[in-house]
Amino acid sequence: MLRLVLPKGSLEKSTFDLFSAADLSIVRSSEVDYRATIKDPRITDVRILRPQEIPTYLEDGLFDLGITGRDWVEETESNLVSIGQLHYSKATTNPIRVVLAVSERSGITSVSDLKDGVRVSTEYPTLTKKYFEKNGIKANVFLSYGATEAKIPDIADAVVEITETGRAIRAAGLRIIDTILTSHTELLANPEAANDPEKLHAMKQIFTLLSGTLTARGKVLLKLNVSADDLEKVIALIPSMKAPTVSELHGHAGYAVETVVAREGINTLIPELKDAGATGILELPLSKIIE
Structure with missing residues (x-):
């Protein structure tokens, strides 16, 4: 199909x-x-x-x-x-960002510092031309086929490049001065x-x-049992996505609690739950959560 x-x-x-x-x-x-x-x-x-x-x-x-x-x-x-x-x-x-960057040593801190005729190297010529037109700057935009950051300062005055964290751009000695698009x-x-x-x-x-x-991703299912006396203490510790599911056990023997939590921090959460009175604690992996 x-x-x-x-x-x-x-x-x-x-x-x-x-x-x-x-x-x-x-x-x-x-x-x-x-x-x-x-x-x-x-x-x-x-x-x-x-x-x-x-x-x-x-x-x-x-x-x-x-x-x-x-x-x-x-x-x-x-x-x-x-x-x-x-x-x-x-x-x-994280999304990627299409950013405008210049040499760290250029003294340029915003797009308004760039003048007509600025040389810009990028794999995004259409986005770049629209951006500079919007900012009223006549830029000479050159298509790059890779290693864009290396073209400053000899080949280009600025680059328009993608980044997730900005680390690679900073490592190349460049400064991000604007984000053109979040993608x-x-x-x-x-x-x-x-x-x-x-x-x-x-x-x-x-x-x-x-x-x-x-x-x-990054979440687990927690299941546990707890007495009526300790229920509120245990519930207060659980950072659930929504309100946890609480069911009374047969014979009024306490409660079963079920909830989805982030895996990060589970190493401290489980001992805290046990200290608060939880028993029979199960941590189960999740493959999908359909809202």
Whole structure:
């Protein structure tokens, strides 16, 4: 039913890991194969292509559904339907930022310090030209094919580049002076395919699996028993996503408590729960949380 295109390159491994955890494992003959399969009745074809190409291919109807960043949708000015954001990137759950950066030694602290004729190197020429036009600056924008940060100061006066944390840009001796775009990874659809009720329903089901898997990351299910006298003390310790589920045990022998909590801090939470009177504490992994 759905022809799916997935990103190759920096998002490739994290995307494959996400699909595997969502029970949508991607199978291909080798790591360099651009064709793949997913054993799911909703997906008939899978390709792995460069993320910057994906919006255009989706808009042209070569694929029904794909994953790429909002940065490439804006750069290619593609008309697509967003099924939803997927909060993951190459190494973190943070969005990437498309930023304007200059040499740390330049003395420049804002875009208004840049003058007409400024040389700007970037992999995002469309976004960059629009940004400088909006700011009333006539910039000479040059397309970069990589190693963009290294082009300051001999080849360029400024760069427009992506970052998750800013560390690599700072390590190159550059200063970020503005954020042009904040970009999440998105599940995107061809507009005509999204107008097909059957295909749209399948797309939303796939998004449910992927987003539910992301929601479950870093969380665990806690189950425990506690006496009536200690119930409130235990409840006060639990940083649950919502109100914990509390059920009375048979024979009025106390209560069973069940809740979802962040895995971070579980090493101190469990001993505190035991000290407060909890017994039979179980920590269980979660694969999906569907809201």
